[in-house]
Amino acid sequence: MRGPSPLEQEVINLLADPQFEGHPLKEALSQLWGAHHDLLGRIERIARVSDGYQSIARERELSLAARFDKQLRQLEKVARISDRYQMMMQDLNASLREASTLDTLTGIANRRLLTERLREESERAKRYGRPLAVVMLDIDRFKVINDEYGHEVGDRVLIEVVRAMESEIREHDLCGRWGGEEFLILMPESSAEMACTVIRRLGDSIAALGVRVNDDLLGVTASMGIAELRADETYSSTINRADIALLRAKRSGRNRCELAD
Template identity: 60%
Template sequence: MGAPDEPLEERIEQLLENDSLRDDPLFQPLEELWAAHRDLARRIERISRISDAYQSLTKENEKHLTKRLDKQLRQLSKVARISDHYQKMMHDLNLALREASTHDPLTGLGNRRLLLERLKEETDRSHRYARPLSIAMLDIDYFKRVNDDHGHELGDQVLMEVSRVMDAQIRDQDMCGRWGGEEFLIILPETNISSACQVLDRVREAIAALRMRVGDESITVTASIGVASHRDADTYSDTINQADWALLTAKRSGRNRLARADEIGTD
C-alpha cells in the first residue's frame, strides 16, 4: 500500500499491480472504474486540445478579421478624403465658373449678365413695394483718344482705375458693372433721382481726380453720367434708355458732367 500522502492515482495503480489483491471482491470493480477513469481523462485531454486549437484558430481569425477591418477602414477614410477634396474642387470650380460668367475679367466688376439679373430683381422689388430706384449710365470721355495716343495697355489701366474708384465711391447697397467697352451701368436701389445725383457727382469728381503715370508725365480722364429714375409704368429697359439719353445729353453739353433724364426731353 502506498503512503497516505501519495497522489491518489499512484496509490490506485499500486493496488492494481498487487497480484495478492486480485481475489479481493473489490479488485475487479476498482480495475474497471480505474480503466473508465483513464479513458475519461484521455477524452477530456483530447477535448482540451481540440478546444485550445479552436480557441487559437478563433483568435487568429479574429486577428485576421481585425486587420482586414482596419485596412478597409483606412481605405474608406482615404476614399472619404478624396471625395471631400473632389467636392471642394467641384464647389470651387462652380464658383469660378459662376464668377467668370458674371464678372468682367479686366475690371472685376459685374458684367452685363449680372447687371441684368440685378436690374430685374430691383425693378420687381420697386414695383412690389413702391420704392424708388435710379439707374445711371457712365461713359469715360475721349477714351478712344487714350487708346490712340498711349496704347491699349494704358487704356486697360484707365478702365481698371476708373472701375476701382467707382466701386469705392458708391454705397454698399449700390451696384456698378461694365456695360460694354468704356461704358458702365450703376444701379441705385431705394434712391430717388436727387439722392442718386449726390452719389454720382461724388463718383464723377473722384474719377476726374485720378492721375495715371505714362513715362514722365501723368494723364487724367473724366466721365459723363446720365441718370434716370425708374417709373412703375416702365420696364428696366425703358429706364436704361432714359439714362442713356441723359448720358448723351451730358456729352453734348461738354462732358465731365451729370445729366438727369427728368430735366431733358426724350427726342
C-alpha cells in the first residue's frame, strides 16, 4: 500500500492539530478527507475487478471486441472518478492554504503568512540594499473594551481597524494580525521616516472611527512603533525594536507612533 502524499500528510497533520479545532473549515475538510478515502477504495476495487477480467477463463467467454469494449468502459469510469478526485483535491488545497495563511475574523494575513513575507522581504532588502520598515500597531485599551462592552463589540472594533489599515497603507504593503489586538504592517521600499508619514495618517483614520454600541459611538485609538531593518540584524530583531517603540508610544500617552532608536 502506498504511503500518503505530501498533500495528504498535510491534511492529516492539519486535522490532528488541536489549534484547528473549532475552525469553520474543519467539518468540510473532514468530509472531503472521508470522500477522498472512499474514492481511493473504489478505485482499488475497480482495479481488482479489472484484474479478474484478465483471467483466462473470462477471456475465453468474451470475444476480443467485447473484452475491448468492456475494458474501455472501465477505463472511462476510472478516468471520470480520477477527474472528480483531482478537482476535489484542488479545491481542498485552496481551502487549506486560505485556512493556514488568513486570520479567520478579519480576513487579513495571519502570523504564519506575515513571517513568510518578513523572511522574503528582509532577504530581498539586504540583497539589493533597499529599505524595509516594520510597524507594530496595538489598539489602545482593548481589554477595557472587551470587559465593558463584550467580545462581540471587540471583534467589531478589530474589523473596523483592519478596514482603516487597508484603506491607508500602500498597495505593495502588507498588514496582518500578529496576535490578539496587535497587528504588524510590512512596508517594503520604505524608510522609517517614510513609513511614519503613512502611519500617522493611519492613526488619524483610526481615531476618527466610531463603532456603534446601542445608541453610542465608541471611540478607538491605536499606538504604533516603527523600526527599519538594519543590514546587520535579523527581521526578528527589527520586530523587537518596533515592539520597544510601540511600548514607548503606550507609555507616552497612547494614540501616537514612535520611531525605534
